[in-house]
Amino acid sequence: xxxxxxxxxxxxxxxxxxxxxxxxxxxxPIFWMLISSLRPRSAMFSTNPSLIPTEITFExxxxxxxxxxxxxxxxxxxxxxxxxTIVSVTFAxxxxxxxxxxxxxxxxxxxxxxxxxxxxxIVSVIVPLFFILQRLGLINTYPGLIASYMVFLLPLTxxxxxxxxxxxxxxxxxxxxxxxxNELQIYLRIALPMAKPGIIATALFAFVLAWQEFLFANTLxxxxxxxxxxxxxxxxxxxxxxxWGDLMASSILFILPVVVLFVGMQRHFIRxxxxxxx
Amino acid sequence: MxxxxxxxTNLTKIRSRLxxxxxxxxxxxxxxxxLLMLVLITYPLVETFRLSVHNLTSGGVEEFVxxxxxxxxxTSDWFSNVMFNTFVWVVGGVALQLIVGCSLxxxxxxxxxxxxxxxxxxxxxxxxxxIVTAIIxxxxxxxxxxxxxxxxxxxxxxxxxxxxxxxxxxxxxxxxVSALWKQFPFVMIMVLAGLQGMDESVHNxxxxxxxxxxxxxxxxxxxxxxxxxxxxxxLTIIWMFNQFVLIFTMTGGGPAGATNVLSVKVxxxxxxxxxxxxxxxxxxxxxxxxxxxxFFYIRALRKRGESI
Numbered sequence: 001x002x003x004x005x006x007x008x009x010x011x012x013x014x015x016x017x018x019x020x021x022x023x024x025x026x027x028x029p030i031f032w033m034l035i036s037s038l039r040p041r042s043a044m045f046s047t048n049p050s051l052i053p054t055e056i057t058f059e060x061x062x063x064x065x066x067x068x069x070x071x072x073x074x075x076x077x078x079x080x081x082x083x084x085t086i087v088s089v090t091f092a093x094x095x096x097x098x099x100x101x102x103x104x105x106x107x108x109x110x111x112x113x114x115x116x117x118x119x120x121x122i123v124s125v126i127v128p129l130f131f132i133l134q135r136l137g138l139i140n141t142y143p144g145l146i147a148s149y150m151v152f153l154l155p156l157t158x159x160x161x162x163x164x165x166x167x168x169x170x171x172x173x174x175x176x177x178x179x180x181x182n183e184l185q186i187y188l189r190i191a192l193p194m195a196k197p198g199i200i201a202t203a204l205f206a207f208v209l210a211w212q213e214f215l216f217a218n219t220l221x222x223x224x225x226x227x228x229x230x231x232x233x234x235x236x237x238x239x240x241x242x243x244w245g246d247l248m249a250s251s252i253l254f255i256l257p258v259v260v261l262f263v264g265m266q267r268h269f270i271r272x273x274x275x276x277x278x
Numbered sequence: 279m280x281x282x283x284x285x286x287t288n289l290t291k292i293r294s295r296l297x298x299x300x301x302x303x304x305x306x307x308x309x310x311x312x313l314l315m316l317v318l319i320t321y322p323l324v325e326t327f328r329l330s331v332h333n334l335t336s337g338g339v340e341e342f343v344x345x346x347x348x349x350x351x352x353t354s355d356w357f358s359n360v361m362f363n364t365f366v367w368v369v370g371g372v373a374l375q376l377i378v379g380c381s382l383x384x385x386x387x388x389x390x391x392x393x394x395x396x397x398x399x400x401x402x403x404x405x406x407x408x409i410v411t412a413i414i415x416x417x418x419x420x421x422x423x424x425x426x427x428x429x430x431x432x433x434x435x436x437x438x439x440x441x442x443x444x445x446x447x448x449x450x451x452x453x454x455v456s457a458l459w460k461q462f463p464f465v466m467i468m469v470l471a472g473l474q475g476m477d478e479s480v481h482n483x484x485x486x487x488x489x490x491x492x493x494x495x496x497x498x499x500x501x502x503x504x505x506x507x508x509x510x511x512x513l514t515i516i517w518m519f520n521q522f523v524l525i526f527t528m529t530g531g532g533p534a535g536a537t538n539v540l541s542v543k544v545x546x547x548x549x550x551x552x553x554x555x556x557x558x559x560x561x562x563x564x565x566x567x568x569x570x571x572x573f574f575y576i577r578a579l580r581k582r583g584e585s586i
Binding site for chain 1: 302303304307308309311314315318320321325329347385386388391394398399400401406407408410411412415416417418423425441464467468470471513520521523527533540541544545549554557558561562564565568571572575577579
């Protein structure tokens with residue numbers, strides 16, 4: 001929609017100003033987190049904090065990096081998030097192709113099943129899931145936690161990928177069939193490469209969701225050296241005296257990978273939210 | 279014709295019939311994911327139902343107790359409070375997110391410099407992990423050193439710091455605001471995509487005819503956006519209804535149960551009081567409510583023309 005041609009200069013600048021004010025308000029919490037992570041401990045608790053710090057220090061970052069278990073929890077988060085992303089996207093690309101490109105008895109019913117599972121409250125399955133994983137000896141293990149992440153990742157990634165595979169024209173796939181490829185070859189050599197942008201968007205989504213997962217990690221990883229970062233930070237948060245500076249520094253370190261991914265691949269993210277048609 | 283011969287012809291008939299009705303490759307492609315979902319989601323859901331009508335006795339023996347856990351639930355002193363809190367949390371949060379998200383989408387659907395950078399800036403809260411959202415807001419709400427109190431005091435609006443998360447009157451509002459910050463970009467980007475897919479010519483024609491902004495909004499933009507808005511509304515309701523981390527880490531359901539919503543209560547019953555049966559019964563209540571949202575969600579998707 002172009003409004004520029006009908007708009008006076010005054011209104012145009014008022015609009016720019018409004019956008020700028022809104023953006024600053026939205027980004028203020030992030031800015032405040034960054035400032036708080038850089039301020040010396042003494043300035044943290046002054047009764048009249050200035051918005052721009054007069055003195056910058058990295059003491060909180062040093063303290064956090066030396067904290068016992070901090071680096072371990074980062075390694076745990078990386079292993080679990082990457083593992084969960086790979087597993088869910090592998091299963092979901094197969095499933096998305098199956099639902100997106102084939103009609104078979106039960107295809108509608110099973111697609112509705114995906115939607116239902118996608119929005120089920122996670123707390124409603126966590127008790128039985130805990131017992132199942134316990135019986136299999138998977139509590140306190142990476143595979144156990146990765147399996148539990150499939151509860152929310154698999155329906156979501158499958159659902160996203162159905163849309164992306166649906167957009168591949170049937171003719172292209174039929175051309176492969178005429179050339180004598182079998183169904184698996186068509187999937188691997190034609191469908192997968194054509195759905196690549198969608199697969200990237202889906203994988204980014206899966207990673208971001210796995211990276212911030214808290215409920216399963218808090219419940220299924222009970223030993224200290226298997227904690228993920230969100231669980232460790234929750235521990236820091238629920239102490240009697242909270243080291244806010246350390247918490248801010250670890251939050252900054254924790255959101256860094258996600259923000260870098262997001263800034264680098266913004267278009268994929270947006271396609272992931274709004275679907276394949278945009 | 280001997281018996282052997284007729285048996286042989288029958289056999290070839292059956293064989294050819296089986297060959298004709300070969301399994302669609304689609305089923306083979308979805309099978310691994312469906313099997314995994316059956317094991318990891320459906321089976322636990324069924325177990326939740328089973329746990330809600332059985333008593334686990336000390337020897338691991340189960341006795342069927344019918345709906346007695348549900349009766350206990352509905353007559354308990356906390357149930358109506360939890361339902362009320364959930365209602366306020368979902369309705370308040372969804373309303374704010376829709377208002378802010380839609381307004382910003384309209385604002386950003388205009389011409390301005392550095393478009394993609396600015397749009398990315400508005401999406402940062404949405405990629406910020408939930409636990410970090412909880413931490414930032416807890417820090418900003420801090421009664422003694424929180425920036426929100428500092429700003430309000432220096433503006434002369436309040437005399438001394440308010441414990442936003444520690445006061446029963448303000449806690450719910452405070453967590454709803456943190457949810458708003460985290461989730462409005464989702465509404466914004468969905469509506470923005472809907473706006474960009476709209477036919478400009480109708481809009482421009484109305485403009486030339488002198489239709490004012492709100493008239494255009496009401497008679498052109500909103501009707502055209504309706505399919506998207508319905509889906510956004512339902513997804514936002516579902517997100518709020520299922521949200522656990524924000525409330526659990528910021529207030530833990532407190533103070534004095536003021537932010538105790540269904541998801542937090544289920545978790546507390548199960549993993550703090552070890553009342554698995556009651557937790558399961560409450561889960562079933564949650565699932566039943568969720569099924570209503572799902573029904574409308576699927577209907578909205580179908581109306582929009584998706585093949586389900």
